[in-house]
Amino acid sequence: MQIAETLNEGLKRAFMLTIPAKDIEAMVEAEVKKVAPQMRMPGFRPGKVPANLIRKMHGPALQQDALNSAIQDGVSKLVADNKFRPAMQPSVELTDGYEPGKDAEIKVALEILPDVPTPNIEGIKLDRLTVEPDEAAIDEQVNALVAQQKSFEDAPAKHKAATGDLVTMDYLGKVDGEPFDGGKGEDMSVEIGTGRLIPGFEDQLVGVKAGDEKQISVTFPEDYNAAYLAGKPATFDLVIKKVQTAKAATADDAFAKTLGLESLEQLRGLFKGQVEQELNGLTRTYMKRKLLDHLSETHSFDVPPSMVEAEFGQIWQQLEHEAGHEADPAAARAEMEKDRDDYRRIAERRVRLGLLLSEIGQAGGVEISQNEMNMLVNQAAQQYDPKDRERFVEYLRNEPMAQAQLRAPMYEDKVVDYLFSKAEITDRASTKAELEALIETEEGHVHGPGCGHDHIDEKPAKAKKAAAPKKAKAEESAPVEAEPKPAAKAKKAAAPKSVPSEVEGAEAAPAEKPAKKAPAKKKA
Known part of the structure; x- marks a missing residue:
């Protein structure tokens, strides 16, 4: 096989592969020998059908299979020999005019992942805004529950x-x-x-x-x-x-017992635990935003345009969906168009942060264990009817990209936790209102690159213009x-x-990341 480079520009590469006709013919011959023992034809004993008859009956199919295999092997060799890390699936095109018996010329175009500079994670300083649960807010939630039980x-x-x-x-x-x-x-x-x-x-x-x-x-x-x-x-x-x-019901021990609890104090404790969980989530969100801002400001490198385009497409699709539920969809879309360049910059930032977090995670030995992966698969499988769950699991087993998308959120969180462990963190007392206001003025959240790499929950305030459906x-x-x-x-x-799930008996919602070719989810 001959390889000629036709483009080397930034992260873009292009090659012309020439696969000799004799190599393709050798693969056809090997395939004929492989299938011959299983071939049956009237007048011949099983496995004794002449090779020329096999070629006559199945020649075009064998030729096509051999050509596809030769192209696949050639592209794999190209990537391996050059130690490329493709950003997306390489584009492969057979040149016009190819005929069986001739050399095959293949155009291969790809974008490679950049060499990410060694991440600088030393000296990161973060504030951890802590908020004590508000007793009045807990009373309000208890009373709201009591009011519903009249x-x-x-x-x-x-x-x-x-x-x-x-x-x-x-x-x-x-x-x-x-x-x-x-x-x-x-x-x-x-x-x-x-x-x-x-x-x-x-x-x-x-x-x-x-x-x-x-x-x-x-x-x-x-x-x-x-x-x-x-x-x-x-x-x-x-x-x-x-x-x-x-x-009306009364907030007392008797009411708590109707919910299967021992006392009103236990009910208040459940609500308090939930409030603490919510506040801890806000604290983490704020810290994560500041961490990502720091990483974005201190690291700069080229990213593959195809990944940026794919990420931008996801952002735009979501905004289009939200605009369709606005009172005036046309006006909402016009507003989006004004910010198109901003959203493209957001897409580029997300891709860069995704690659950076992936590099940091690999350097820090961050991994998703098999038990954790099994948990993610089981959670995702719950979205499907029982008869389709096994097929969904089988699909994941054969689709590395789908597996990567499934574990991406957990991997990202583990990398963020790893960075928190390396950072200098200062605790500062705050209020829920202050914390929510800070988060609101920062950047909102949407899933980042759908490229098999770890994604970033990040988008700027401008993306909040489109109302929720x-x-x-x-x-x-x-x-x-x-x-x-x-x-x-x-x-x-x-x-x-x-209301805490302990009271209502609610089940935790499974992560929602359906695979593209997976079975259709069960209906709600």
Whole structure:
């Protein structure tokens, strides 16, 4: 095989590989000998089919396989002999005009990883802002949980329903005087004031009593999920079965015991532990940002353009998605365009930091153990239906790039911890408000290079301009849907965001890094 370099510019390399026809022919011959023992053909004993007949029947396929193998071997040899570390998969192209029996000329283009300068990790100084849990905040979370656990009791016969009461009814909905599909239900309960039903419905329940019959008028929202009802006026004939008033729970030991705990103090301790975990997370986020800023400011080297382009593509795709959920998507995209150059610089910084952290981790002996990798695989597999999990694990086993993407976040965190251990850290008391304000004015977070190397959770404040996707307005469903259960009957009523999992029995969410060719995830 002949190799001629055609480009050597920065991190870009290009070569012309010439694979002699005789080498390809030798590979075809070897393949014929390999498959001959398994070949069967009428008139010949198994394994005794002549080589010329095998060539006649399977020649084109064998020729193509041999050519592909020769190209793959040639590119592998090129990379190994030159000790290249490709940044991305090399581009390989067979020149026009190739015919079997002729030499094959192959154009190979690639970008190589740079020689990262020996990282300077000495003398790093960081502040660790520490925050004590706020007892008032813990009380607020306990009270929010208690408020969700209220029960309901039957109201006196003449009691008129008010906001906060639970009304149980039968209903019949009509549009243009005619019942509509799905518009009938019995024993539906709704707590007045929750806003769960279509606008205006709950307001007209105020003042009803058990035994009342009432007709109310509403208009379905223009964006209602049933197109045949969207924007249409409707009436509902109601028969009020029952009115119940709320009986608030009390934050005491008895309440804690209903959650399977021993005392109110134990419940407060769970919330306190969660608050401490949240505060520690904020502290770590701030320290990590400062660490990455320091590394970025003190290290500069060229990075492969293809990696930057791939990273920029990920950033842009995310922003496009978020802009699509804005009130004015066109305006949001126009705003993005103004900052396109800034986002490209962000992509370059991320790639550089990813390569730098990888170098630091290798020099410091940072590794992901097999047990840790097994844990990551098991977590990721939980996102799939049981029948697909084995196939997903098999996919990971055969895809080094997917494995690298899966372990990248953990590897990055371990490298950051390693750098923390080397840094001079000064503790300084702070408040949650101060810490959140500092983080807000710093740079936000998004996953970094999707290149198989370790990624960086980093992006500048400008990237926050696109709003998060809007939640679907499920609460605007008409009462034609399934009967809702009052909070009192829901033993595991939805708790506030910060309820400890020990109370709610919630499971930790698995890491979400699906592989591109992996089985489709299970539906939520």
